[in-house]
Amino acid sequence: MQDLNINICLVEDDETIREGYEYLIGNNEGYKITGSFASYEDAAKKIAKCDPDVILLDVELPGISGIDAIPKLKKLVPEAHIIILTVYEQELLIFRALANGAAGYLTKDTPPKKILASIKEAMEGGGPMSSHIARMVIQSFQRSEESPLTPRETEILEQIATGKSRKRIAEELFIDLETVKSHIKNIYSKLNVHSKADAIKLAKDNKFI
Amino acid sequence: MQDLNINICLVEDDETIREGYEYLIGNNEGYKITGSFASYEDAAKKIAKCDPDVILLDVELPGISGIDAIPKLKKLVPEAHIIILTVYEQELLIFRALANGAAGYLTKDTPPKKILASIKEAMEGGGPMSSHIARMVIQSFQRSEESPLTPRETEILEQIATGKSRKRIAEELFIDLETVKSHIKNIYSKLNVHSKADAIKLAKDNKFI
DNA sequence: ATTTATATCCCCCCAAACAAGGTATTTAAT
DNA sequence: ATTAAATACCTTGTTTGGGGGGATATAAAT
Numbered sequence: 001m002q003d004l005n006i007n008i009c010l011v012e013d014d015e016t017i018r019e020g021y022e023y024l025i026g027n028n029e030g031y032k033i034t035g036s037f038a039s040y041e042d043a044a045k046k047i048a049k050c051d052p053d054v055i056l057l058d059v060e061l062p063g064i065s066g067i068d069a070i071p072k073l074k075k076l077v078p079e080a081h082i083i084i085l086t087v088y089e090q091e092l093l094i095f096r097a098l099a100n101g102a103a104g105y106l107t108k109d110t111p112p113k114k115i116l117a118s119i120k121e122a123m124e125g126g127g128p129m130s131s132h133i134a135r136m137v138i139q140s141f142q143r144s145e146e147s148p149l150t151p152r153e154t155e156i157l158e159q160i161a162t163g164k165s166r167k168r169i170a171e172e173l174f175i176d177l178e179t180v181k182s183h184i185k186n187i188y189s190k191l192n193v194h195s196k197a198d199a200i201k202l203a204k205d206n207k208f209i
Numbered sequence: 210m211q212d213l214n215i216n217i218c219l220v221e222d223d224e225t226i227r228e229g230y231e232y233l234i235g236n237n238e239g240y241k242i243t244g245s246f247a248s249y250e251d252a253a254k255k256i257a258k259c260d261p262d263v264i265l266l267d268v269e270l271p272g273i274s275g276i277d278a279i280p281k282l283k284k285l286v287p288e289a290h291i292i293i294l295t296v297y298e299q300e301l302l303i304f305r306a307l308a309n310g311a312a313g314y315l316t317k318d319t320p321p322k323k324i325l326a327s328i329k330e331a332m333e334g335g336g337p338m339s340s341h342i343a344r345m346v347i348q349s350f351q352r353s354e355e356s357p358l359t360p361r362e363t364e365i366l367e368q369i370a371t372g373k374s375r376k377r378i379a380e381e382l383f384i385d386l387e388t389v390k391s392h393i394k395n396i397y398s399k400l401n402v403h404s405k406a407d408a409i410k411l412a413k414d415n416k417f418i
Numbered sequence: 419a420t421t422t423a424t425a426t427c428c429c430c431c432c433a434a435a436c437a438a439g440g441t442a443t444t445t446a447a448t
Numbered sequence: 449a450t451t452a453a454a455t456a457c458c459t460t461g462t463t464t465g466g467g468g469g470g471a472t473a474t475a476a477a478t
Binding site: 359360361362384385386387388390391392395 | 425429
């Protein structure tokens with residue numbers, strides 16, 4: 001641990017919590033707090049000079065939210081890895097944070113040791129997450145096991161969802177156009193819809209595709 | 210640690226590695242290896258009787274691959290959490306494993322301590338991943354910052370990717386059908402494509418949407 | 419003050435795609 | 449022996465898609 005030297009910035013509006021982290025992180029060899037801010041607006045002015053490797057970012061902030069601050073911070077300090085540190089575990093918030101460029105997502109019940117490890121991990125190109133968050137992220141990849149669709153029907157609906165025409169799907173699957181149409185009819189009938197848009201939406205909502 | 214008691218099964222074709230894990234895991238209090246198999250076919254016969262809480266699964270197996278074995282194992286032992294343990298770090302393999310129902314994904318350079326922690330984590334509903342894997346998973350949520358598309362064009366291409374017709378998109382965005390058509394023309398021209406399927410593919414490949 | 423980018427709307431054309439109504443065969447699994 | 453899945457064929461009518469040519473308003477940038 002003696003050869004690492006990480007510059008860390010905090011963005012967190014609760015002063016008590018912020019000071020807690022400053023103490024908790026800054027007193028470790030190799031970890032240095034170079035900036036500490038109560039809002040994005042505050043941070044925006046000075047954070048570039050702090051040269052952070054890692055930014056610990058709260059989501060509930062006065063003014064611009066932590067989520068919306070991510071892309072802005074990335075423009076100000078492109079090399080920095082941003083870790084969200086929050087009490088919120090809502091799926092939508094998590095995915096928006098990750099889509100906006102967060103490198104990791106930790107909940108505030110994370111023990112100090114794990115926070116330090118996560119900072120190091122983020123700096124080395126990892127993606128630190130609380131275990132519960134990680135499972136949610138993983139589950140977002142998973143499909144339902146109770147799809148009414150057969151494997152072939154699922155495959156064809158997936159192709160439709162890529163915007164391909166029935167003709168093109170037929171060619172790529174080496175089957176007749178009429179066969180594709182038959183499958184689609186069966187899909188619509190099983191899902192009780194009358195258009196591809198509705199079929200795609202229903203299938204995605206239920207994780208059939 | 211004295212109150213946990215985890216039943217673990219291994220599926221791994223390399224005997225030396227398998228015995229290594231048996232030793233490495235089984236000698237810890239609370240961790241018990243109840244089954245150890247060289248292939249899915251082998252495991253299928255007896256694994257239900259081993260009552261595993263966690264299954265460590267290799268991807269390269271003789272016969273049915275580890276990836277394809279995941280849903281089958283989940284049918285045999287629905288309560289078990291499956292952790293992939295492999296040398297492969299290819300994006301496609303990882304996403305297929307997670308889509309098939311894996312609870313976690315570890316690379317074989319994972320230190321013993323982390324493997325034990327991951328087993329516990331999986332059993333408690335977490336999603337253990339190697340840090341590099343986690344970053345890849347997180348990156349799959351992220352968009353490119355250099356899209357040639359304007360926000361409105363991006364929005365419309367997203368709608369197209371849901372299978373909606375131009376007319377429906379116009380209605381939902383409260384703009385004229387002709388406006389939608391104009392945007393699409395501009396999108397095609399910017400992306401140098403001539404169909405929605407190509408536009409969607411190119412945009413997804415480049416993470417514009 | 420004047421380009422430039424973005425978003426909006428309008429017209430034409432025509433081939434292609436889509437949705438719904440049937441029926442029917444082959445293969446594999448129970 | 450039945451069923452489920454995948455395959456293929458036919459008809460009918462409507463909608464959509466892609467390409468072509470424009471125009472206008474607004475806001476941001478120079």
